[in-house]
Each structure stands twice: as C-alpha cells, then as structure tokens.
Amino acid sequence: MPETNLYSCALVTGASSGLGEEFALQIAPRVSKLILVARRESLLQQLADRIRARFPRVAVAVFAVDLNSPAERDGLVKTLGAKGFQPDLLVNNAGLGDYGEFASADWEKVQAMLRVNIEALTHLTHALVPEMIRRGGGAVVNVSSLASVIPMPDFAVYAATKAYVTSFSEALRLELREHHIPVLAVCPGPVRTEFGSVSRRSPDSPGMPSNKLFYVPKEQVVAESLAALDRNSARVYPGLKTAAAALLLTALPIVLVRFAMGFRLRR
Numbered sequence: 467m468p469e470t471n472l473y474s475c476a477l478v479t480g481a482s483s484g485l486g487e488e489f490a491l492q493i494a495p496r497v498s499k500l501i502l503v504a505r506r507e508s509l510l511q512q513l514a515d516r517i518r519a520r521f522p523r524v525a526v527a528v529f530a531v532d533l534n535s536p537a538e539r540d541g542l543v544k545t546l547g548a549k550g551f552q553p554d555l556l557v558n559n560a561g562l563g564d565y566g567e568f569a570s571a572d573w574e575k576v577q578a579m580l581r582v583n584i585e586a587l588t589h590l591t592h593a594l595v596p597e598m599i600r601r602g603g604g605a606v607v608n609v610s611s612l613a614s615v616i617p618m619p620d621f622a623v624y625a626a627t628k629a630y631v632t633s634f635s636e637a638l639r640l641e642l643r644e645h646h647i648p649v650l651a652v653c654p655g656p657v658r659t660e661f662g663s664v665s666r667r668s669p670d671s672p673g674m675p676s677n678k679l680f681y682v683p684k685e686q687v688v689a690e691s692l693a694a695l696d697r698n699s700a701r702v703y704p705g706l707k708t709a710a711a712a713l714l715l716t717a718l719p720i721v722l723v724r725f726a727m728g729f730r731l732r733r
C-alpha cells in the first residue's frame with residue numbers, strides 16, 4: 467500500500483458481493499469517501515456498516531442501481547453530481563456471465579451481459595473521466611477476465627464482453643497517459659464468488675468446469691490488483707497460475723488456440 471493516499475473518493479460497482487465487496491474493503495483505508503453501487507441495497511448497507519465500524523473516518527454512500535438500465539445509470543450520474551461526489555477512483559467491477567451454448571441462451575441474460583459488462587462500464591467511465599482530467603488526477607480499474615484473451619465456446623458472449631473490456635482499457639490508458647490517469651485491466655482466472663451460480667442457466671444445468679487448483683482467493687485478487695494500480699501496470703492476472711496461463715494463451719498462435727478451444731470442456 468502506498469505511504470500516502472492517492473485518491474479521495476472511490477466508486478465501486480458490484481459491491482454487494484464477491485470481488486466488488488472485497489475491493490470496497492481494501493480501498494476503504496485509502497480514501498475519505500466510498501460509494502458502493504449494485505442492485506441489492508440491503509447487502510450494500512450491511513457492507514457500508516462494516517466499513518464505517520472498521521474505518522470510522524470514511525464516509526460511505528450506498529446507491530441501489532440496476533446498471534442494466536441506461537436510465538438508472540443516468541440517474542446515478544446526476545445524483546453523484548447533485549450530491550457533490552467527484553470519484554477520482556472508479557472501479558468498474560459489476561459483471562455477469564452466462565454458461566452454455568449461444569444458440570439456446572436467454573436473450574434477456576445476453577442483453578444484461580452486454581449492458582452491464584460493456585455498456586455500463588463504458589458509460590460510467592465516460593461520465594466520470596472528464597472531471598478526473600479537469601481536476602488533474604484519478605484512476606480507472608476495469609475488472610475484465612482471463613477469458614478476455616481467448617474465444618471461449620459455451621462462454622462466447624461473456625468472453626467477448628471481457629475482450630472488449632481489456633481492449634478498451636488498454637486504449638483508454640494510452641489516451642489518459644498525458645493526464646496522469648492510470649487505467650488498469652484486472653484479468654482474474656476463477657475466483658469463488660456468486661459468479662458461478664449466476665452464470666448457471668438453472669440449478670441443474672452444468673456450471674463452468676474448472677479445476678479447484680486454479681482458484682485464487684478474492685482477497686489475493688484484489689490485493690494484487692491494487693498493488694498493480696500502484697505500480698501503474700496496464701494489466702494484472704492475479705495469482706501465479708493465472709499469470710502463467712495468460713502468458714501461454716497470449717503467446718500461442720490463434721490456430722493453436724482454436725485447436726485447443728475445440729476440445730470443449732463441457733463435453
């Protein structure tokens with residue numbers, strides 16, 4: 467952790483569970499204001515109470531927002547302005563997956579993935595970065611995935627949304643370099659959160675196959691991500707095995723990736 471706090475007000479999306487909750491907990495001692503966003507207000511309030519108890523000098527605000535809805539996102543941006551919140555650390559973490567073949571996917575869920583994983587992340591970044599530039603500092607952390615580096619049958623739309631997140635983050639990082647605003651793409655492998663159950667199409671449908679040896683604890687994912695932000699890294703693949711997998715997958719020629727991904731894990 468840096469000696470001095472670089473940021474004063476952080477906004478974390480998807481703070482009601484998993485990685486977002488952990489980002490909020492680890493960022494809290496670094497800021498004076500923390501804004502928690504997700505749909506489940508009671509979980510956000512419980513987290514806010516825990517943070518207030520642990521870090522009494524941090525002002526915590528909770529906004530129950532469905533990031534799937536452009537109107538609710540607009541409302542959030544307007545409310546932040548009206549209440550005088552000027553986040554200088556934006557953590558775009560909210561996201562969801564859908565595990566199964568594309569042809570039989572439920573359109574509502576596909577649309578929610580596109581809207582939350584891509585549109586909401588882009589919308590909030592677009593709304594908040596100009597003020598960071600005007601004030602001369604800030605940072606954007608976009609939670610992507612190891613899935614962003616490969617096309618993934620049975621996770622086709624999810625992996626494609628994360629490819630967008632990684633590509634967008636890398637390009638935005640170059641645009642914001644002259645304004646000294648770092649942009650970090652966090653690319654975790656499997657982490658135990660609610661992600662697995664949300665990705666399932668029904669309680670009996672198969673979940674994403676993954677070896678438990680590859681799971682990285684959420685505490686480690688977030689600690690490595692914040693350390694990467696402090697180092698001004700462009701990307702982080704938290705956990706040694708995830709980093710090794712990323713190295714291999716990004717070095718392989720696409721013909722070999724296609725061949726390997728042809729052995730669909732679910733079959």
Ligand SMILES: NC(=O)c1ccc[n+]([C@@H]2O[C@H](COP(=O)([O-])OP(=O)(O)OC[C@H]3O[C@@H](n4cnc5c(N)ncnc54)[C@H](OP(=O)(O)O)[C@@H]3O)[C@@H](O)[C@H]2O)c1
Pocket residue numbers: 479480481482483484485486503504505506507531532533534559560561562563582609610611612653654655656657658659660661662664
């Ligand atoms: N877990 C993994 O294995 C893994 C691996 C790589 C990348 N990731 C990425 O990590 C990020 C966090 O996921 P997680 O693993 O922590 O999963 P999680 O426990 O399911 O958390 C997802 C968060 O996103 C929020 N969210 C989902 N839809 C939303 C909506 N329409 N509006 C507002 N908030 C919404 C959820 O809050 P509400 O339900 O309360 O709205 C929740 O707080 C995601 O972007 C995911 O793609 C996860």
